[in-house]
Amino acid sequence: MSTLLEVSGVSVSFDGFRAINNLTFKIAEAEMRAVIGPNGAGKTTFMDIITGKTKPDSGHVLWGEKSVSLLAMSESKIAQAGIGRKFQRPTVFEDQSVADNLMMALKKPRSPFAVLRFKPTSQDHEKVADLADQIGLSAALHRKSGELSHGQKQWLEIGMLLAQDPRLLLVDEPAAGMTPAEREHTTELLVQAAKTRAVVVVEHDMEFVRRLNCKVTVLHEGSVLAEGSLDHVTSDEKVIEVYLGR
Incomplete structure (x- = not known):
């Protein structure tokens, strides 16, 4: 399987503290990977580097078949290239319905003019229904997102990322604060997503x-x-x- 993302020899320091130290990491096209480690191990900084939030002091971050350098790209360009990130706390538009949240997230031209003129097609509605089905929120499509449980909000945010059709999904502590049943559904959701794209779970x-x-x-x-x-x-x-302690 070909490599989708390659991080090699990456280091970054903050005020003399080396947060990432000569890090090398590879992930293939459709692969699930879990990243674990004690607090302060560099897990969040690692994701910040891939998404362009933090620029490393040295090393390379290469993307896709053509090995394009992500380090020369802005955060928005990296997102457009197909890298989606889910933070620990769900960020959904609470006053909007589940359907509206998914519709807004669909992969579309993002110029101000295109956004103003956007009229959903029947295909868009189908895609939203399909995404709601995938994330297990079909029955909640017309509910306000603010009314959802913590776990459901997490699924909605995963659905919003999937709506962008990313090639790599970075997911930060998805199981935190979930009930056992919600965790089980989250596992299925991520395993399913990793069949068609790379998924990295911290x-x-x-x-x-x-x-x-x-x-x-x-x-x-x-x-x-x-x-x-x-x-x-x-x-x-x-x-x-x-990590595990003696």
């Missing part, structure tokens, strides 16, 4: 990571400490020492 919850059943990358002090199946990395002496 997570603390080991049980959730186990259910994703994917390759795991352990970060420590800004670099990769171990990589492999969850069983492989959790039995690694170095990982036990720095």
